[in-house]
Amino acid sequence: MPRIAIFASGNGSNAENLFHYFSQHKIAEISLIICNNLQAGILARAQNLGIPVLLIHKNSLYQQNVVENWLISLKIDWIVLAGFLWKIPEKLIALYPKKIVNIHPSLLPKYGGKGMYGMRVHEAVIAAGETESGISIHFVNEAYDEGAIIFQARCPIEMDETADSLARKIHQLEYEHFPKVLASLF
Numbered sequence: 552m553p554r555i556a557i558f559a560s561g562n563g564s565n566a567e568n569l570f571h572y573f574s575q576h577k578i579a580e581i582s583l584i585i586c587n588n589l590q591a592g593i594l595a596r597a598q599n600l601g602i603p604v605l606l607i608h609k610n611s612l613y614q615q616n617v618v619e620n621w622l623i624s625l626k627i628d629w630i631v632l633a634g635f636l637w638k639i640p641e642k643l644i645a646l647y648p649k650k651i652v653n654i655h656p657s658l659l660p661k662y663g664g665k666g667m668y669g670m671r672v673h674e675a676v677i678a679a680g681e682t683e684s685g686i687s688i689h690f691v692n693e694a695y696d697e698g699a700i701i702f703q704a705r706c707p708i709e710m711d712e713t714a715d716s717l718a719r720k721i722h723q724l725e726y727e728h729f730p731k732v733l734a735s736l737f
């Protein structure tokens with residue numbers, strides 16, 4: 552079974568959803584969660600689910616080889632970014648070519664790039680008066696949110712839509728599609 556490391560910075564609801572789907576369908580094992588935020592909700596989720604966590608600071612990702620060493624020693628096959636807000640360094644992309652997948656809460660190339668994450672994306676989409684939004688699942692390359700797109704799903708934006716209500720719709724799309732799209736790649 553492929554061994555997965557999930558990188559996450561926030562609440563971790565996608566990570567938990569992936570865990571349940573992969574366990575239930577015996578598709579992959581989530582062997583490690585890498586987190587860069589001591590306040591992140593993912594930490595309590597990981598503890599409840601019994602998944603080991605590596606808490607990192609900037610140096611361990613960019614300057615040292617801490618992350619690579621853990622990934623190699625745990626025989627990680629795939630990296631999944633589920634709400635991870637730091638840029639993935641080139642050395643990691645070289646180590647895992649076409650094996651790092653990100654989910655982004657907009658229809659890329661719209662509303663992607665540095666600083667575009669989570670609620671900021673939904674606020675920008677609403678402010679621009681868009682009539683639809685969606686999710687993008689893509690391979691990770693050296694540029695934020697610019698790797699090859701694997702899958703997109705759309706949802707309409709209603710007249711009275713708020714960033715909060717859009718975030719809920721987007722999360723539903725993510726829960727439905729992200730596990731299946733990943734399963735199709737493994």
Ligand code: GAR
Nearest residue numbers: 561562563564565634655656668669
């Ligand atoms: C998700 O909506 C994901 O698409 C987004 O962060 C949220 C994390 O939610 N990712 C980005 O914005 C990346 N640029 P979660 O922590 O509850 O899974």
